[in-house]
Amino acid sequence: MRNEDEKPEGGSAVQSGTSHDRRGMLRISALGAAAVVTIRPGIAQAAVASVMTCNISIPLAADAGKWIKKDGSVVKANTANSWAPPSQPLAGEDVKNAIKYGTRIPGTSSSDQTTAYLNYINKKIVSGKPGFTCYASLQSPNRF
Numbered sequence: 001m002r003n004e005d006e007k008p009e010g011g012s013a014v015q016s017g018t019s020h021d022r023r024g025m026l027r028i029s030a031l032g033a034a035a036v037v038t039i040r041p042g043i044a045q046a047a048v049a050s051v052m053t054c055n056i057s058i059p060l061a062a063d064a065g066k067w068i069k070k071d072g073s074v075v076k077a078n079t080a081n082s083w084a085p086p087s088q089p090l091a092g093e094d095v096k097n098a099i100k101y102g103t104r105i106p107g108t109s110s111s112d113q114t115t116a117y118l119n120y121i122n123k124k125i126v127s128g129k130p131g132f133t134c135y136a137s138l139q140s141p142n143r144f
Contacts, residue, residue: 054134055089058117060124070112072119083113089131090117096138 059066059074066074067082075082086107097103098114105114125135 054092054131054137056092056095056121056125056131056134057089058085058120060129060131063124068116068120070116070119072116072121072123074120074124083108083116086117092134092138095121095135099138 059068063074065077067077067079067084069075069079069082077084086105090105094105095118098105098118103114104111105117108114108117121131121135125131
């Protein structure tokens with residue numbers, strides 16, 4: 001048996017220091033976990049805010065000057081049964097409402113035009129393309 005004032009058996013001061021290091025690491029990890037729990041709601045709020053302010057450009061640069069048919073395909077300008085692209089990028093909030101609630105995108109003249117824009121987004125806005133992150137965040141389940 002050893003006395004409280006004695007060094008550990010067969011040990012050195014380095015070994016007794018490791019228990020202090022472990023305690024310190026445990027304290028740091030406990031603080032880190034508390035910080036994550038505290039920050040997480042803020043991250044969720046930022047994700048919702050980013051959807052409210054993100055934009056989706058229609059058409060993509062490769063399709064500039066082309067119009068959009070109801071099925072989402074791109075055609076030459078002034079083709080029958082097609083619509084000119086919007087003059088400004090579509091707001092993520094407007095696209096979300098059109099997808100989720102079936103509302104018309106502001107600035108569209110008919111529900112067919114909104115359908116054409118949404119079909120274009122479904123077909124053309126893929127990973128690596130501008131607007132994809134915005135569109136993907138609109139598709140996340142249970143986010144809104």
